[in-house]
Amino acid sequence: MQLYDQLTFNRQIFLRHRMRTFLLLLAVAIGVASVILLTSLGEGARRYIDREFSALGNRLLVVLPGRKETTGGAPPIYGSVPRDLTLEDANALARISGVLAMAPIIAGTTSVARGSRSREVITLGTTDAFFRVRKMDVGSGARLTARSQTEALAICVLGITLKRELFGSERALGEWVRVGDRRMRVVGVLEERGESLGLDMRDLLLIPVRTAEQLFDSPGLFRVIMDIAPSADSARIEQKILDTIGHRHDGDQDVTVVSQDAMLAAFNNILTAVTLAITAISSISLLVAGILIMNISLISVSQRRSEIGLLKAIGANSKQIKQLFVGESLMLISMGSLAGIAFAFSLIVIVTRLWPAFPLWPPVWAVPAAVLMAVLTGLVFSITPARRAAALDPVLALRGLQK
């Protein structure tokens, strides 16, 4: 029996049982589509975070004051330590070779007021390097000037939401606002941009770092973020940072350095694990579809008893009969898989059109893995029915009798 013959043979059967075939295809398609869609969700989340991080350039180091001995635990997030990490420390770190830019950050909350309007916002005391390190820019006006590294200038840059709340549609540049107990002139407004690494860039106030020292009456930096050269060895720089701080702090290396690579790797590991778990769960539906295929094949074998008898009587051997039934399952599986893939991808395309911000797309292995799993279940579950068909006695089968 040639392949063409077999395909025609199976096609006739599918056409004869349209409803049944349709339902089987549906079952397989649901399984395949769910595997693809769910892995896409996991992969989309991974890509989203990846993109968030790489928007900052992928060579970023964050220095936090404080240190913890427990390996693998969370870094010290509080930012309060007996010996502050100061701006002078940060300037020393900036001189390490391989460090392209360094932005010190003093973080706090304060109220910003203009006339009777007032708003409590997160305030970052930093320098012009912050814009470079965080790859962001002002939408209008100017950034913090280079002088903000050394002088407590009374200037500030507003986030876009903060600007709208205080000024509405009026012009903010050059106007004065009251920040805490000081007056500051607005020199710039940040460009429209959403949350970045958990910090809402729209509702934010940027002031020079020296001004923040005075405003919060504390020289303690909350974080130091730095951009390092693509060619630099980040492990060496991390060690250099610890050494520098050790020198300046009487031998106490009381800071923690977190590299962007390490953060990204941690996120990647978690999300890959979640994606794999979701894949495993959704492939249960393929198992259920496989059982359904076996059930239908068994029914089909018993219904087509005389047909099989005839085939055997005109010379078909057991192997060919087996092939016929396994082939039938495989055809169903491949058509179902195709339908599932088509459905999954059209849904993905629709979703990405509606929410372009979320990069929903299956990982490269998802489609082959889903199809492979479907084909394997199809093979495994069609073996029993095919064996049963092949074992039929031609004479009895032709008469339509049980063995």
Place this chain on the structure above:
Amino acid sequence: MNLRDSSSWILRALWIQRTRTLLTIVGFSIGIAAMVLLSALGEGLRLFVLNEFTQFGSHIVAVTPGKTETFGVAGLLNTTRPLSLDDASAISHLPNVEQVVPVVMGNAKIKIGHRARYTDVAGVGGAAVSGWKLELAEGTFLPQDDLQRPRSLAVLGHTLRQELFPGTNPVGEFIRIGGERFRIVGALEPKGEFLGTDLDDMVFIPAGKGLQLFNRQSLMEVDIFYNPRSTSTAMAERISRLLIERHGFEDFTLVTQDQVLATMDNILLVLSLAAAGLGAISLLVGAVGITTILMITVTERTAEVGLLRALGGTVSTVRLLFLGEALVLGLIGGICGVLLVIALLLITWLFIPGLPIALSPIIVFGALGIAILIGLLAGSQPAARAARLTPIDALRAE
């Protein structure tokens, strides 16, 4: 046709096609099992987190400095609107307030002789021992004295004690925390983590000392434990009024335990539902299986249906018979699925006893209900098809 007749008809029909019935039930029960297992996991996670939050009791109000609603971080940052120890002691004089725990957290180097360890430092009040449900292994906790005149006393968490004083009693010893000398008055039993913070690898000192050590003006948080006779809204209002009176305007954020729980519960409920939805995909495939098999059954038994109609069976009898078949398949599938899950859970518990899985009766009966419902839905199309057959044509099909 009475109930007994129809049930014996249905059961016989299913029994004659044993293999087919068995496979259908297996497929469907795997679907049910997937859904039950995932719901149980989601529910277990929900209970675990809620438990984590309510372990300190539910009559708590937390005050943080600043008015920004940045969940959690705001207290850590600098602020131009400090929340002082005076505020904390003023709150403690309000009626119905049982305990007030001022909190300032930080990180410092702990030194004893030549041993040193960088770790978290919690500046708290003496009330933290009962408020945070800490248990003492040795000595006493920080005394409940005047917040403004803190003494240099410290209490060690379990891990820290093991690291610094392996095998010896630390009470009465002196340690240096960030250069300052503290006398150890007690050591704690293991407490574990809370929201990612290891409470064992931590040293507890008076809040006033903490503020000095970290050169801060403001507390990070004040936890207020109130009498259960009062309500959270009444307490929140009273505290809010007091602080506004002291500060001139509202420059702080008040969060009651109720609000936190409600928010958490919502998030976790969504998570639970998503997990159940994931399991439901397999169930959907199982349902397609039931429909397919019943379709085939209807076609095969056309003659039987014709005979039944010729003998006086009504359209609704025929429909009910096939629906009954679907229902029995769904129900047995459901029961098998639940049993499968229970067996899996028992095996899992043997190996990982701590896994947070909660198989509540709601989930079990909900799953059975869904199984029956889906069975009926899956059977409705084939049953309608069977009912549409005219007796003459159906009989002739033989």
